[in-house]
Amino acid sequence: MPELPEADAARRRIADHCLHRTIEGFTIGEVSHVDLPPTDQLDRFIGTQLTRTHRHGKYIFAGSVDGPWMHIHLGMAGSLRVWDDGGDVPDYARLTVNFEGGRRLTFRDPRKFGHVQMVADVDQFVADKGLGPDAMQIGDNAFANVIGGTRGAVKSALLDQGKLAGIGNLWADESLYRTGIMPDAKASDLPAEQIAALHTTVQDVMGTVMDKNADYSQLPRDWLIHNRTDGADCTRCDGTITKMTVGGRTSYHCPAHQT
DNA sequence: TGATATGTTTTACT
DNA sequence: CAGTAAAACATATC
Structure with missing residues (x-):
């Protein structure tokens, strides 16, 4: 049930379990009608590591200082799951990030209203979206x-x-x-x-x-x-x-x- | 079977 | 421009 607190819990799962691990590749699930980055954009993450996360409103960001960022919006029913290779693949998996050592990060989304996109600049993205101040930060x-x-x-x-x-x-x-x-x-x-x-x-x-x-x-x-x-x-x-x-x-x- | 659903975007109207 | 309303998106659940 993704609003700000749920998005932040998802962001924390990335921060706690997925940083500083080299990305080996991606597994794309059912892609019809799901808004995912094109393959050539995903390829730019291969060999890099996620080193930090950010959240603004309901938007989650994961990236590195000098590399590309990805932004995730959970839509109406999306969620993130962290698991390890050998475990059960989450249902409704749309996009899975495969890290070295078998760590997996899966964006699952039964209703397909969420999306994942590559972004060059977080602040610019927030400005372009026309988002107001984060509800937890506003004075x-x-x-x-x-x-x-x-x-x-x-x-x-x-x-x-x-x-x-x-x-x-x-x-x-x-x-x-x-x-x-x-x-x-x-x-x-x-x-x-x-x-x-x-x-x-x-x-x-x-x-x-x-x-x-x-x-x-x-x-x-x-x-x-x-x-x-x-x-x-x-x-x-x-x-x-x-x-x-x-x-x-x-x-x-x-x-x-x-x- | 049909109604309803946590989000966002677009379009049209006031 | 500010605001309202409805529809669309695709699917699961009650």
Whole structure:
């Protein structure tokens, strides 16, 4: 379920298990309709090593100081798996990086909405994509300006990757639930204190998910993520979880304590 | 069987 | 320009 925290957990798997190993080659899985680098671009990585990783919003980068970078976007259902030769090949494998010593890094993507591409310059890529500041890095003033300056629904603003990058549907709902703001509240009508509280909560929610390595079973039981069902009992008041559509996205909230 | 889905992009309209 | 809405992408799951 890839939003910023899930992307960061994936990035960490590369950082912890795949750096400083010479790339021997690539194995391409089912390629139809999957956006992968052309073979000649992949070939440029052969013989090099990944030495560092980076993440901006939901975009993962892996590369080296003087070599090419690859960027990975997990789309709706993508994930990264690290394994060793001799183990089971992950299902839905689209692209596997083969390192020396048998280490394998597989991009798997059941729904094929993700992509992997080679990028020359990370900062340039982020600029070209028009991404806003990373949601974990954005400061108080910038957050207040970008959210408070939006005339539309606050949730739509949170999800706008051009305003700030990394928040997706699940953690937008979670953050609004915990801050007590209705998803369809007009952002520019929110008092400054509430926007400040939302900023704190967004970073707290996603920081917690990262701390738990995006393992949802380790998240507190009173989080909305465990109760995203129409009609469920609210864990924060005596209200009832209700489903609505905001900005074309399914939104779960509690109308009793979110206003 | 049909509805729904965690993301992004494009197009069209207000 | 800011915002809304819908569709498309390809497939798995409930």
